[in-house]
Amino acid sequence: MLRVGVIGVGYWGPNLIRNFVANPGTEMKMCCDLRRERLDYINSLYPTIKITENYKEIVESPEIDLIAICTPVFTHFELAKKALEAGKHVLIEKPMTSTSAEGEELLNIAEQKSLQIFVDHTFIFTGAVGKIKELITKGEIGDLYYFDSTRVNLGLFQHDVNVLWDLAPHDISIMHFLLNANPESVVATGADHLGSGIENVAYLTVYFPNNLIAHINTNWLSPVKIRQTLIAGSKKMVVWDDNQPSEKVRVYDKGIEVIDSADEVYKMLIQYRTGDMFCPKIDGTEALGAEINHIIDCLNNKHDSVISGKAGLMVVRILEAAQQSIKSRGKEIKI
Ligand SMILES: NC(=O)c1ccc[n+]([C@@H]2O[C@H](COP(=O)([O-])OP(=O)(O)OC[C@H]3O[C@@H](n4cnc5c(N)ncnc54)[C@H](O)[C@@H]3O)[C@@H](O)[C@H]2O)c1
Numbered sequence: 001m002l003r004v005g006v007i008g009v010g011y012w013g014p015n016l017i018r019n020f021v022a023n024p025g026t027e028m029k030m031c032c033d034l035r036r037e038r039l040d041y042i043n044s045l046y047p048t049i050k051i052t053e054n055y056k057e058i059v060e061s062p063e064i065d066l067i068a069i070c071t072p073v074f075t076h077f078e079l080a081k082k083a084l085e086a087g088k089h090v091l092i093e094k095p096m097t098s099t100s101a102e103g104e105e106l107l108n109i110a111e112q113k114s115l116q117i118f119v120d121h122t123f124i125f126t127g128a129v130g131k132i133k134e135l136i137t138k139g140e141i142g143d144l145y146y147f148d149s150t151r152v153n154l155g156l157f158q159h160d161v162n163v164l165w166d167l168a169p170h171d172i173s174i175m176h177f178l179l180n181a182n183p184e185s186v187v188a189t190g191a192d193h194l195g196s197g198i199e200n201v202a203y204l205t206v207y208f209p210n211n212l213i214a215h216i217n218t219n220w221l222s223p224v225k226i227r228q229t230l231i232a233g234s235k236k237m238v239v240w241d242d243n244q245p246s247e248k249v250r251v252y253d254k255g256i257e258v259i260d261s262a263d264e265v266y267k268m269l270i271q272y273r274t275g276d277m278f279c280p281k282i283d284g285t286e287a288l289g290a291e292i293n294h295i296i297d298c299l300n301n302k303h304d305s306v307i308s309g310k311a312g313l314m315v316v317r318i319l320e321a322a323q324q325s326i327k328s329r330g331k332e333i334k335i
Pocket residue numbers: 007008009010011012013032033034035038053055070071072073075093094095120121122
């Protein structure tokens with residue numbers, strides 16, 4: 001039985017608690033928040049969970065094995081460091097830390113103490129991403145050409161991080177999981193329309209070896225909510241529209257073939273292939289529930305995790321490089 005404490009029960013923390021309570025492999029022991037009203041809310045739902053305003057009670061408790069850190073990004077490092085130093089495994093919200101130096105320090109502490117860091121890259125555990133990964137792994141999409149993701153809506157404007165740090169961790173973690181390739185460099189541009197120094201529109205391009213390219217569009221100032229990802233390969237193309245209630249993933253047997261031409265003027269001819277489209281069946285299990293099962297499995301069986309601290313650090317490295325690129329109006333930054 002994995003005994004759990006949760007620090008931070010604002011908007012997202014209660015979702016973690018609900019899933020820890022529901023999982024037969026975890027025991028939800030204690031939670032903490034600086035705001036009394038959030039603790040009262042949790043207490044009204046789950047009277048057996050201990051509540052505290054002091055995170056040290058969770059960190060120092062001998063009854064807790066894993067601490068979930070669900071507080072604002074700038075607090076992740078200090079809280080995770082204290083938890084690891086006290087010998088606890090951690091599940092840190094995305095993005096893992098505010099800087100890659102902080103992320104590296106956490107990874108070092110975890111290694112020294114033989115502890116595991118998990119980062120809540122929730123989308124990796126959705127049925128849609130699982131199905132797309134399966135198609136890619138089976139070779140059905142062919143050689144990958146591009147990953148193109150749009151995550152735009154109106155708000156919520158954050159005060160401490162820009163739109164890229166807020167929304168793109170989802171897309172970057174999905175991209176990293178699906179493409180299974182090491183990024184070479186990034187180029188990013190963005191704009192701040194409030195004059196707050198925090199960009200509310202940002203476009204990120206990530207270059208990989210073998211001509212593979214990714215583009216991520218994030219925006220808090222869009223009149224419509226779009227959650228759409230296109231992935232193209234040499235054999236098939238995938239469209240994932242997460243706003244659709246059903247048939248979220250569509251696989252198109254469309255593409256191009258280059259054929260040699262006898263004609264001197266047109267040496268290369270492009271032939272278009274437009275075949276069938278199919279919608280694969282998607283597992284409807286809640287992603288957070290699947291993620292918790294994965295964490296239990298990794299801890300019990302010493303498996304490598306797909307949401308390890310290393311994966312979290314890669315996301316932070318890309319965000320950091322993107323931030324640097326935005327500030328220099330799109331300079332290419334090596335990863
Ligand atoms: N995985 C996802 O899909 C997902 C979705 C939303 C948010 N998040 C992440 O979750 C984290 C929290 O986001 P949120 O939207 O819930 O924020 P929030 O502001 O609603 O909640 C954060 C809570 O942490 C508490 N807190 C801050 N410092 C604390 C401390 N030192 N000790 C105890 N409590 C403390 C605050 O009082 C607040 O109630 C962020 O990292 C965010 O990126 C992830």
